[in-house]
Amino acid sequence: MANAKAEKTAANANANPAEDDFSLRSLQEAHQDKPRFDASEEQMLDFYRQMLLIRRFEEKAGQLYGLGLIGGFCHLYIGQEAVAIGLQSALDNDRDSVITGYRDHGHMLAYGIDPKVIMAELTGRAAGISKGKGGSMHMFSTEHKFYGGHGIVGAQVALGGGLALAHQYNDDGGLCLAYFGDGAANQGQVYETMNMASLWNLPIVFVVENNQYAMGTAVNRSSAETEFYRRGTAFRIPGMDVNGMDVLEVRGAAEIAFDHVRQGGGPVLMECNTYRYRGHSMSDPAKYRTREEVQGYRDTKDPIEAIKKTLMEKGKSEDDLKAIDKDIRKIVAEAADFAENSPEPEAAELYTDVLVGEY
Amino acid sequence: MSDVADKQQGAKSRKGTKDADGDRRLNMIEAINDALDIMLERDPDVIIMGEDVGYFGGVFRATAHLQEKHGKTRVFDTPISECGIIGVAVGMGAYGLRPVPEIQFADYIYPGLDQLISEAARLRYRSAAEYIAPLTVRSPFGGGIFGGQTHSQSPESIFTHVAGLKTVIPSTPHDAKGLLIAAIEDNDPVIFFEPKRIYNGPFSGYYDRPVQSWAKHADSVVPEGYYRIPLGKARTVREGTQMTVLAYGTMVHVAEAVAREKNIDAEILDLRTLVPLDIKAVEKSVEKTGKCMIVHEATRTSGFGAELSALVQERCFYHLEAPIERVTGFDTPYPHSLEWAYFPGPIRIGEAMDKLLEG
Ligand SMILES: Cc1ncc(C[n+]2csc(CCOP(=O)(O)OP(=O)(O)O)c2C)c(N)n1
Ligand SMILES: [Mg+2]
Numbered sequence A: 001m002a003n004a005k006a007e008k009t010a011a012n013a014n015a016n017p018a019e020d021d022f023s024l025r026s027l028q029e030a031h032q033d034k035p036r037f038d039a040s041e042e043q044m045l046d047f048y049r050q051m052l053l054i055r056r057f058e059e060k061a062g063q064l065y066g067l068g069l070i071g072g073f074c075h076l077y078i079g080q081e082a083v084a085i086g087l088q089s090a091l092d093n094d095r096d097s098v099i100t101g102y103r104d105h106g107h108m109l110a111y112g113i114d115p116k117v118i119m120a121e122l123t124g125r126a127a128g129i130s131k132g133k134g135g136s137m138h139m140f141s142t143e144h145k146f147y148g149g150h151g152i153v154g155a156q157v158a159l160g161g162g163l164a165l166a167h168q169y170n171d172d173g174g175l176c177l178a179y180f181g182d183g184a185a186n187q188g189q190v191y192e193t194m195n196m197a198s199l200w201n202l203p204i205v206f207v208v209e210n211n212q213y214a215m216g217t218a219v220n221r222s223s224a225e226t227e228f229y230r231r232g233t234a235f236r237i238p239g240m241d242v243n244g245m246d247v248l249e250v251r252g253a254a255e256i257a258f259d260h261v262r263q264g265g266g267p268v269l270m271e272c273n274t275y276r277y278r279g280h281s282m283s284d285p286a287k288y289r290t291r292e293e294v295q296g297y298r299d300t301k302d303p304i305e306a307i308k309k310t311l312m313e314k315g316k317s318e319d320d321l322k323a324i325d326k327d328i329r330k331i332v333a334e335a336a337d338f339a340e341n342s343p344e345p346e347a348a349e350l351y352t353d354v355l356v357g358e359y
Numbered sequence B: 001m002s003d004v005a006d007k008q009q010g011a012k013s014r015k016g017t018k019d020a021d022g023d024r025r026l027n028m029i030e031a032i033n034d035a036l037d038i039m040l041e042r043d044p045d046v047i048i049m050g051e052d053v054g055y056f057g058g059v060f061r062a063t064a065h066l067q068e069k070h071g072k073t074r075v076f077d078t079p080i081s082e083c084g085i086i087g088v089a090v091g092m093g094a095y096g097l098r099p100v101p102e103i104q105f106a107d108y109i110y111p112g113l114d115q116l117i118s119e120a121a122r123l124r125y126r127s128a129a130e131y132i133a134p135l136t137v138r139s140p141f142g143g144g145i146f147g148g149q150t151h152s153q154s155p156e157s158i159f160t161h162v163a164g165l166k167t168v169i170p171s172t173p174h175d176a177k178g179l180l181i182a183a184i185e186d187n188d189p190v191i192f193f194e195p196k197r198i199y200n201g202p203f204s205g206y207y208d209r210p211v212q213s214w215a216k217h218a219d220s221v222v223p224e225g226y227y228r229i230p231l232g233k234a235r236t237v238r239e240g241t242q243m244t245v246l247a248y249g250t251m252v253h254v255a256e257a258v259a260r261e262k263n264i265d266a267e268i269l270d271l272r273t274l275v276p277l278d279i280k281a282v283e284k285s286v287e288k289t290g291k292c293m294i295v296h297e298a299t300r301t302s303g304f305g306a307e308l309s310a311l312v313q314e315r316c317f318y319h320l321e322a323p324i325e326r327v328t329g330f331d332t333p334y335p336h337s338l339e340w341a342y343f344p345g346p347i348r349i350g351e352a353m354d355k356l357l358e359g
Helices: A002-013 A017-033 A041-066 A081-088 A105-109 A115-122 A155-170 A188-199 A228-235 A247-262 A291-300 A303-313 A318-341 A347-351 B003-011 B028-042 B066-070 B082-094 B110-120 B156-160 B173-185 B250-261 B279-289 B304-319 B346-358
Strands: A097-099 A176-181 A204-210 A239-243 A268-273 B046-050 B075-077 B098-102 B136-141 B166-168 B190-195 B235-238 B243-247 B266-270 B273-275 B292-299 B325-329
Touching (some): A041 A318, A081 A268, A155 A176, A155 A204, A188 A204, A188 A228, A247 A268, A303 A318, B028 B173, B046 B082, B156 B273, B156 B304, B250 B266, B250 B346, B304 B325
Parallel strands (some): A097 A176, A204 A268, B046 B075, B166 B190, B243 B266
Antiparallel strands (some): B166 B273
């Protein structure tokens, strides 16, 4: 870390405004030069499958919530699938870590984690990935270096800074991908973290999933700067402005950002412009936006439809793709059955995992 | 409020329903809304701010229609920035305004703790009363809604522990209105915790029975116009001789239901404000009954019950015929599953009552 710090200071010492300006925009320019990732047909099929799994999983979760099988708070990722899949497909899962907020089902599924244990967590069952103790918002997987699911808006970003510092300290070559929302972007600790990350040259990619709303608040009603990718400039963090509705664009941007970080370039701030189709959580009357607005996204910008179209242009038949959907529906139905029928945790579990050991 | 305004308010009052006797009945949300409406009308220095309180009217609708009626300079949305919201409110208060910030859930007050503890609570003292912080922080708190660890907590004793803050917790629509008006008019910083489980109806704790509405509860009769209930005055919910039960918020109703169900002649005191505490009322009751039980949802260790227990022991020792009983939440985070095993409900309260009677 000492070295990284020294380098950073050296870079600052002969700062030249024109060069600074270029380096802050260089990643964005690279992205604009070649926005879309050259995916093989196999990769595209994978993206399609994974995004569709998220979509169908979330639809089912919405149904289970409606039936009263999922309690409390449940935030669906429908519409935003391309962000998690585009980014996480570019990770080196042996080294890299991920952390996010409470809208986390998609990020878990992106790892290929069994949908059963995710759904069972939503229903609060002992077989859930957090033993039914975390619920929809709080899921974790040490196996995949997925550090959660966090319910407090913005708090995970600082934790992400810590994960990145640990990557650097251990010199393990990993980076941290820290997601947060457009609403979370207004928490002070996000900027405390950006400053530290840049000061210490940490290997972290900050990702704003700008889905245009924080609960009922549209970005322009809460944010003085709504171009979130610009918000790193004050900390000398380069920004990227990415179409989050196109999985190939997100993946293309991920390649550039991860490369920059892995070469020791320090943090990157990426804004993925996306849209959530459903309410904020399940009890959202959605009176703050028009039906037409939502329909417009569904009809013209849907990330799954987009990749489907590309695949069909490449010669896949409608039937091939339908068969995939059928498989996925089956997987999701099985996950729902499992989540519905497995037992609740034992009452004694209330007292476990509060502190180390017996309590 | 002027007579004219009073009449207008009455004439176009959309709130609540009139019962057969012509009394106006409100639920707790409506009563809080009514108090805010009246204070906005009476005092141009009153300002309401918070996440989604303006355009959207609050996630629980407590500020519904207030922006429409009073305009955006009096009732406005903030970014998701609790530390900033509370800090800005302290500054506004120091300059002479009377801000009423809403923190969407008590669980999200922690990012603003520094501003509350180091600034709001201490400004009067360190400036020898040259400056004060007359803000009222409203926040829904408590469990029983399947909210898990980030939507259910009862953090009141964190605030009662801080010299320089007042802590108020209403348990009925009638009290919610009068206490909120008193809190807003109070020249000290007040934490006003609203038990969200009883927003729409009193909760008996028998979670498997049909939900009740406020309409049939005597204390849902809420007079029109301005009135205040002084801070520091407990309410005797029912008189009794066999034991004194000290409670506040949701637990007032649960304790009452259990006493009724078990035919126990308990005297139940609703403390209404924890700081300032109506210790005289507590003493008087315990001296009469000789037995004392304390009920709260919050975790046990260092909970407000510990303070109450110490006070009763110090002041009523020679009147006590049995050890003081405490029924509280367990010393664990609020769980996602097993909520009813965690909640200090009728079974635990009933057992403690039996024990006291035997003692
Ligand atoms: C500190 C804190 N304040 C408020 C909340 C309540 N809350 C939960 S989600 C949310 C909106 C967040 O919006 P955004 O960051 O844009 O994420 P999105 O829901 O759009 O994914 C709010 C205000 C919270 N969980 N934590
Ligand atoms: Mg958002």
